[in-house]
Amino acid sequence: MYEERIRRTELSQKITSAENAALLFRDNMVVASSGFTKAGDSKAVLKALAARTPVPPRNITLITGASLGHNTDGALAAAQVLHKRMPFQVDPVLRQQINAGEVLFTDQHLGESAELIHEKILPRIDIAVIEALIIEEDGSIVPTTSVGNTATFAEAADKIIVEINMSVPLSVYGVHDIFRTGVWPDRQIIPITGADTRIGRRSIPVDPEKIVAVVLTTTTDSPAQINAPDEKTSAIAGHLLTFFSHEIQKGRLQRSLRPLQSGIGKVANAVMEGFLDGDFHHLTMYSEVIQDSAFNLIDAGKLDIASASSITVSQPCYERVFNNFERYKPHIILRPQDISNAAEVIRRLGVISINTAIECDIYGHVNSTHIGGTAMMNGIGGSNDFARNAYLSIFVTQSSSKANSISHIVPMASHVDNTEHDVDIIVTETGLADLRGLAPRERARLIISNCAHASYKDELNNYFTEACRSGGHTPHLLQEALSWHARFQQNGTMLKTVHE
């Protein structure tokens, strides 16, 4: 039944197998793929590329929207296909190669990643692989569960391979809002004034001459792993919901709050689920990813609209949503990631941004990417697109982890992705620190007091007190500032031993 999805009929002649399509790739190519937080990614062609015999092509630069599912990044990495990867990844095999220096990784703000392409900073894209719901008569492509950078790739690539995903119901048509800002010096205003503003078209313009192959697939997106809230995540959510209630009492917020952005992860999920019980109404989301919690809030009548660049949900939620998509469609808008993450819109709407930190330091700098200051975890993603321009920039983390051997509140962040200037609120299970308007010394007292784990509090206070003796606007002891991380490397714990 692919005929109803390939409406430019001559393109049916381009239908081929993923294996044949994979033969189009050569060494040293720049390749782009649809896919954003594992949604709407290439399911067949990139996998076939990794499996190509006798040897797959080498030295490929791979650009996506954000992360791919189905271990595709891992398969490509294991087959030694990749030279460079951007702008985001979450794959353990690829991560290992990045940290070994075997694959170069350009860790970019997701909202800006299209610019290197349309400004011709990168070499031309040779082939783009795009998952599609429909190819329209004019050749334009209706995406599936994400938009990501696909509109940019479709415009910039020399050749396009389309994967028609027969498993995504046609009822998804109409959920996308494809708007292009244009390129400098003629960029347009993005006329979004509410999370629900529709400004674009339903499909991505494509020159049909560029479509060199069409592959039919039936594989659904990789399901998101949703961890149930636990004691810590529930405590974090509780602190935040109490904070919002207080802000409403002070007249700073209304019960509809402002458009919410929530990163991926169990804490963010717990916070969003928390809105089910609280006295909040007519909530909206202006975010990157729509997760299970958003659909639960829609079902509960709490969330009016969710705007993002992808739908990334668990298996049960996927079935519920895509078997009843007409019911959810009025509440959902999927946009290109340079629109979902646009500074202009985030600031205009006054987004409340909630993201996960790897660690925070006592002055409010946030490390979002690097374990121990050196090893890449996933990438900055959209966290700073939102944090930098949000009305409220909130970072959540546990106070400590791994049997208390790691404190996530440290004297000095071992890597900084979100600076003190952009971090309004830090929350751990022990409490919340509202840093707005505070000087560094005020922040340090509040963060240590409210957010640090009890077993690290004395050491943090000692560090701060000693550093204050040396003076400075941001007191530090440079020879000790990163000693907690060094101690963890040596001893397997940040806790001081009795002998030290």
Added chain:
Amino acid sequence: MYEERIRRTELSQKITSAENAALLFRDNMVVASSGFTKAGDSKAVLKALAARTPVPPRNITLITGASLGHNTDGALAAAQVLHKRMPFQVDPVLRQQINAGEVLFTDQHLGESAELIHEKILPRIDIAVIEALIIEEDGSIVPTTSVGNTATFAEAADKIIVEINMSVPLSVYGVHDIFRTGVWPDRQIIPITGADTRIGRRSIPVDPEKIVAVVLTTTTDSPAQINAPDEKTSAIAGHLLTFFSHEIQKGRLQRSLRPLQSGIGKVANAVMEGFLDGDFHHLTMYSEVIQDSAFNLIDAGKLDIASASSITVSQPCYERVFNNFERYKPHIILRPQDISNAAEVIRRLGVISINTAIECDIYGHVNSTHIGGTAMMNGIGGSNDFARNAYLSIFVTQSSSKANSISHIVPMASHVDNTEHDVDIIVTETGLADLRGLAPRERARLIISNCAHASYKDELNNYFTEACRSGGHTPHLLQEALSWHARFQQNGTMLKTVHE
């Protein structure tokens, strides 16, 4: 002749001395003042406040646009008036108190500093002191040489003291473009589509009932100290101009470039002066501050329009400009700092942003604020407002200074204000590193090779090589990463001695 400047005639009855006006202040007040990079600041009332006998009020929170001139911050600090200061300062006496922990300093993005006020995060402003060219019949205020946060202060303050500056020629009327975005949840689009777009009114709306005193002054702005280009700054400018020429050859830029933003300082000045000779035409500026170089470019017919929040120039330039203002006015627009520094506009226009770094690390993180990681210099100012959203984010610094005892390229920045994700180009007198699209290990090789001083190159290469042995996406040796700064503290130089 104040009558032609106080057009709401009843306010003439409020004319009083600065000393009398200073009696209106009480302990613990929140005070706001006009003034942005020393332009359009309070010349009389704040100074009289510092000099008030027997003792001036204590525990004052002082909020401005940016820095004040006439050593006003120093006088207030010396008189122990200040409890907290925001969002920027450049005063040596105040700086010393900030670094001693005696005055709290909230170092904020200049484009965001109004938000703490209109969102009621800060306590209400008790008194705002505003320098004015004219008070209109409706009570609205025409500012002088800066706009800064004055529109926000005028709206939010309980009481307003106006300083009518009789020395600023009336021909300045019409240069201001006062536009308010409104407050959340009803913020408006900022409809600027070119540096020359005018969107607002000529004066700042003021409830005349709030004006409690009018003081007449004749003092001009503190002149900017402009250092003539020297060998190093000329070399930096030369590298940048060559880079722009190459970008034009590659078809990425036109000869008009894109709207320029330039920070304060002799390097930025040298770069802007460099455009006098190059083959660039119809340049525009969308910046914070209009400095001498902009007027030289206007005179040379190179610069069509300069949009900013203040005019801050040397004494000779001040006389030239303000004695012939009708000639320059068509080329000048002064805007509120939340418009001059708005993420929305900076990104839409594709600004080319040039700011000074205190230090850069080998991976491209930039420290804009802290000497040795602890001591505040001036503040982040607008550097990240521009760098974060610019088309091109350029940071300039010398490779080394103080008889080569300080390397401005270091293994790890001792404080991060502009992260690796926001830094496109680093330039020192030794060369330029174009970091766009590069992974950290690629950046390190380029920065060390092109931007480090010869006498630090080997040590940087050794650090990088050794760190790569330990691995990681961003290789670091945590116990050595800040050792250069620690060594400078101990030995007075970052250079390794023979014994080490």
